[in-house]
Amino acid sequence: MKQYPYTDKKDTRSGFGAGMTELGRTNPDVVTLCADLVGSLKIDTFIQENPERFFQCGISEANMIGVSAGLAITGKIPFATTFANFGSSRVFDQIRQAVAYSNKNVKIAVSHAGLTLGEDGATHQVLEDLAMMKALPNMTVINPCDYNQTKAATIASANLEGPVYLRFGRPVIPVFIPEDMPFEIGKAIILNEGTDVSIFATGHLVWEALQACQLLEDEGISAEIINIHTIKPLDTEAILASVKKTGCCVSAEEHQINGGLGESIAHTLVTNYLAPQEFVGVKDTFGESGTPDELMEKYGLKAGSIVEAAKKAIARKSK
Amino acid sequence: MNLQDIASQVRRDIVRMVHGVKSGHPGGSLGCTDLLVSLYFKHMELKTDDQGQVVFDMEGNNEDVFFLSNGHISPVLYSVLAHRGYFPVPELATFRKLDSRLQGHPATAEHLPGIRIASGSLGQGLSVAIGVALGKKLKGDSHLVYVLMGDGEQQEGQIWEAATFAPHHKVDNLIAFIDFNGQQIDGPTDKVMNNRDLGVKYEAFGWEVLHMDGNDYTSLDTVLTQAKGLAGQGKPIVIITKTEMGQGVDFMMHTHKWHGTAPNDEQLAKALAQLPETLGDY
Numbered sequence: 001m002k003q004y005p006y007t008d009k010k011d012t013r014s015g016f017g018a019g020m021t022e023l024g025r026t027n028p029d030v031v032t033l034c035a036d037l038v039g040s041l042k043i044d045t046f047i048q049e050n051p052e053r054f055f056q057c058g059i060s061e062a063n064m065i066g067v068s069a070g071l072a073i074t075g076k077i078p079f080a081t082t083f084a085n086f087g088s089s090r091v092f093d094q095i096r097q098a099v100a101y102s103n104k105n106v107k108i109a110v111s112h113a114g115l116t117l118g119e120d121g122a123t124h125q126v127l128e129d130l131a132m133m134k135a136l137p138n139m140t141v142i143n144p145c146d147y148n149q150t151k152a153a154t155i156a157s158a159n160l161e162g163p164v165y166l167r168f169g170r171p172v173i174p175v176f177i178p179e180d181m182p183f184e185i186g187k188a189i190i191l192n193e194g195t196d197v198s199i200f201a202t203g204h205l206v207w208e209a210l211q212a213c214q215l216l217e218d219e220g221i222s223a224e225i226i227n228i229h230t231i232k233p234l235d236t237e238a239i240l241a242s243v244k245k246t247g248c249c250v251s252a253e254e255h256q257i258n259g260g261l262g263e264s265i266a267h268t269l270v271t272n273y274l275a276p277q278e279f280v281g282v283k284d285t286f287g288e289s290g291t292p293d294e295l296m297e298k299y300g301l302k303a304g305s306i307v308e309a310a311k312k313a314i315a316r317k318s319k
Numbered sequence: 320m321n322l323q324d325i326a327s328q329v330r331r332d333i334v335r336m337v338h339g340v341k342s343g344h345p346g347g348s349l350g351c352t353d354l355l356v357s358l359y360f361k362h363m364e365l366k367t368d369d370q371g372q373v374v375f376d377m378e379g380n381n382e383d384v385f386f387l388s389n390g391h392i393s394p395v396l397y398s399v400l401a402h403r404g405y406f407p408v409p410e411l412a413t414f415r416k417l418d419s420r421l422q423g424h425p426a427t428a429e430h431l432p433g434i435r436i437a438s439g440s441l442g443q444g445l446s447v448a449i450g451v452a453l454g455k456k457l458k459g460d461s462h463l464v465y466v467l468m469g470d471g472e473q474q475e476g477q478i479w480e481a482a483t484f485a486p487h488h489k490v491d492n493l494i495a496f497i498d499f500n501g502q503q504i505d506g507p508t509d510k511v512m513n514n515r516d517l518g519v520k521y522e523a524f525g526w527e528v529l530h531m532d533g534n535d536y537t538s539l540d541t542v543l544t545q546a547k548g549l550a551g552q553g554k555p556i557v558i559i560t561k562t563e564m565g566q567g568v569d570f571m572m573h574t575h576k577w578h579g580t581a582p583n584d585e586q587l588a589k590a591l592a593q594l595p596e597t598l599g600d601y
Contacts, residue, residue, distance in 0.1 A: 031457070052457070053457070055453065055488065057484060058480075058483070058484070058487075060480035060481075060483065060484065062442075062443075062446070062476070062477040062480055063446045063449075063477055063480035063481045063483075063484050064446075065446070066443050066444075066445070066446020066447045066449070066450065066477065066481065067446050067447070067449050067450035067453065067481075067484065068450060069436060069446075069447050069450060070436075070446065070447040070448060070449060070450015070451040070452070070453070070454065071450040071451070071453055071454045072450070073377060073378065073379070073435050073436065073447070073450070073451050073454065074378050074379070074380070074450075074451055074454025074455060074457075074458065075378045075380075075454070075458075076454050076457065078450075093440055094443060094446075094477070096440075097437050097438070097439065097440045097443060098436060098437065098443050098446075098447055101426065101427075101428065101437045102426070102427045102428075102436045102437045103427060103428065104436070
């Protein structure tokens with residue numbers, strides 16, 4: 001399989017911070033808002049360098065979304081930042097009416113998505129945000145996989161006209177995407193070509209999928225690894241091309257299986273090309289306190305779970 | 320033409336629009352007619368071309384802009400926008416009908432000139448207006464942002480997030496109105512959920528608070544002029560605007576029953592008899 005050597009481990013939210021620093025220096029229309037989580041979102045440098053383009057909102061996420069929509073009306077490109085839970089489920093109606101339906105150029109950039117925010121527990125571990133956001137017309141939904149891709153996605157989001165939900169997280173994971181790898185919203189990236197099973201992964205489960213690829217290879221199974229960083233619009237062309245070649249697939253995401261990336265892929269397959277699919281994701285349950293690693297293990301999101309799912313999909317194919 | 324005559328035509332439009340589609344919100348629309356006519360035909364600085372025709376662009380640079388937070392009183396906004404020249408008056412006949420740009424609640428998806436954000440789900444307009452006011456400041460545009468909210472709408476939590484934010488960030492190019500008609504769907508506001516003294520509340524939050532009779536043109540003129548003079552002095556401004564729901568149609572006044580009810584044929588005739596046609600019906 002193709003190797004992705006890495007020399008560093010970083011959190012994806014730091015990739016967002018780096019992207020914002022660059023945007024602060026290159027795009028004068030970009031403004032940032034935050035609901036009392038500046039340190040967590042890694043936007044200190046942007047604020048230091050552009051104090052007049054930052055608006056502290058306090059613990060008032062609903063107002064932050066509305067103020068962002070207003071700033072967008074005047075031609076600014078606002079990034080509304082908070083934890084994923086508070087930037088989605090808490091403010092769904094505000095996003096629906098003032099951002100998505102009104103089609104405003106607002107970027108909702110959220111950290112601490114999923115189980116891997118860890119010890120804070122289920123109150124903060126949103127696992128339903130992709131379902132909510134992908135259901136909204138006009139909304140683009142992006143879930144990058146490492147530091148470099150998050151930085152690239154942040155910059156690409158600013159250049160896309162329209163609402164964006166950009167989701168990243170807290171866990172420190174390998175920086176394996178080359179810095180110069182092209183990033184195009186809506187365009188999946190084939191990380192490894194294979195013939196027996198397609199593995200479609202998003203967020204930091206892409207790294208787990210690469211580990212699974214190696215484990216499968218050790219058993220003589222050739223897996224195609226595809227990084228779906230854009231949940232919506234979904235690169236259905238890449239998905240269908242891969243499944244037509246391999247005949248089965250696995251979806252992997254740190255999200256509820258209900259309403260997640262896997263369901264979008266299933267919809268694509270059911271309406272175009274029937275093939276067995278297995279789902280790696282959270283199975284209709286809330287999370288709990290624990291270390292990110294413990295939670296990934298307990299809720300079946302690690303490479304081992306992807307390997308099992310891949311074998312199951314392949315077995316169903318042969319029947 | 321004087322403002323009262325324009326208002327009479329707007330009120331005719333409101334009852335005819337709501338009657339025409341047998342749905343919509345005439346009560347609050349009639350109550351806020353004089354305020355919107357005063358703003359759009361006298362007090363707001365609007366972008367126009369060489370012929371004096373209003374020109375709409377989404378950003379609203381270098382002009383005053385208005386936001387309707389209590390989107391259900393869309394009939395009054397649509398009629399005022401049409402007569403001010405934002406879109407053809409005959410289009411009022413399409414209100415709430417399939418394929419219309421005049422949605423039940425204001426929206427941007429159909430690109431109706433004069434509308435910059437969707438409203439209807441209550442409590443959101445003040446936040447949006449604050450964002451526009453901040454944007455104007457960033458661009459060095461000294462024009463004002465106006466936003467109208469309902470008094471029942473003050474029960475929404477987001478209002479108080481926004482009310483906290485605006486003084487903190489010295490959003491002093493913003494003039495907010497509260498349509499203080501004392502009525503909401505389930506009855507008098509005091510009975511449904513008592514807002515207590517809204518003036519005292521906003522003052523405590525750091526706002527400049529003014530009071531106005533929203534159905535009296537002398538009061539409207541005086542207080543709107545005063546409010547504009549207070550802009551740029553470090554505080555956002557709120558005007559508690561006393562209105563009578565259903566103003567101008569006697570049987571629709573002094574009750575909450577016409578909040579969201581359309582008149583029948585007989586009631587329409589009775590209402591129109593009280594409202595002289597001035598600019599011509601659509």
